[in-house]
Amino acid sequence: MTLAPYIHAMGRGPGRARNLTGPEAEDAMRLILSEQADPHATGALLMLMRYRGETPEEIAGFTRAVRTTLPVMPQVDLDWPSYAAGRSRGLPWFLLSARLVAQTGVRVLLHGWNAWQSDGADVRSALLLAGITPASGPGDAARLLDRDGITYLPVESFAPRVLALLRLREVLGLRSCINTVCRVMNPAQADAAVQGVFHPPYRDLQQAAGTLLGQPNLCILKGGGGEFERHPTKDVTLFRLQHNQPLTSVLPELLPETRRLADHAHPPRALAALWSGALQDHFAQSVVTGTAAAALIALGHPPATAQAEADKLWSARIYEGALP
Secondary structure (H helix, E strand, O other): OOOHHHHHHHHOOOOOOOOOOHHHHHHHHHHHHOOOOOHHHHHHHHHHHHHHOOOHHHHHHHHHHHHOOOOOOOOOOEEEEEOOOOOOOOOOOHHHHHHHHHOOOOOEEEEEOOOOOOHHHOHHHHOHHHOOOEOOOHHHHHHHHHHHOEEEEEHHHOOHHHHHHHOOHHHHOOOOOHHHHHHHOOOOOOOEEEEEEOOOHHHHHHHHHHHHOOOOEEEEEEOHHHOOOOOOOOOEEEEEEEOOEEEEEEEOOOOOOOOOOOOOOOOOOHHHHHHHOOOOOHHHHHHHHHHHHHHHHHOOOOHHHHHHHHHHHHHOOOOOOOOO
């Protein structure tokens, strides 16, 4: 079995080349994940797809194939992928947003690959500081979700072949569509999902892929470093699915100032300090509550009242578990 027909279809030249159909993409990814495809062919296919621009049908097909290889996952209400580079952001304040949402009784599964990020944006090293215990695998994730309502599951613990494809970036020197697949993968098939992007066109792409995949509820935004994290000094457009129907919502700015997420950088322990109240930083707090509000919208809360709900959650947050 070979990827040659799919490479041929995508690389025939101007006027003759085409993108893959959904079933073709699904079959191609099945070959890749089964390790029956030649590694050189895998790289060629991924780079052709990058050159042509990935389509919703290709992303949905790849994702369907990936899902057939995943282990049994725990029951989850909100899927929260984290596969961003982190080069243009500061601390991962969104971790506190996810924890805040979990305190409403929602089961939140963070998953990703972040250990290679810069120190300031390294999600994995920040998890415990944000009061979130990482899981060693799906079974451990189920235990932690029962106990805490939230956990982080590294991609290598449930989809090692997907991680191997992600790491082709180290060989090819370019991002591939696998990053997009990881964002839409939703390994536990949660009814609600949030996704961050760095490049705005991916909002439409991932929204359309979500429609093809039958994702009931989804919220996508252009976030800090590509994470699902809103900037509080800017309007933000949410690309959404509500009962699998596409729509957009615009959230107004929360703060009347100009500032980047990486400005006035705090040390990682500031995550715990902000949660406990030892640190007073209105900008960071607005990042947390603004991001939580967007996640609440994905869960079905009205956009008009989501920010007020998030502010109330912040005021009533539970301090136990945050490090001093």
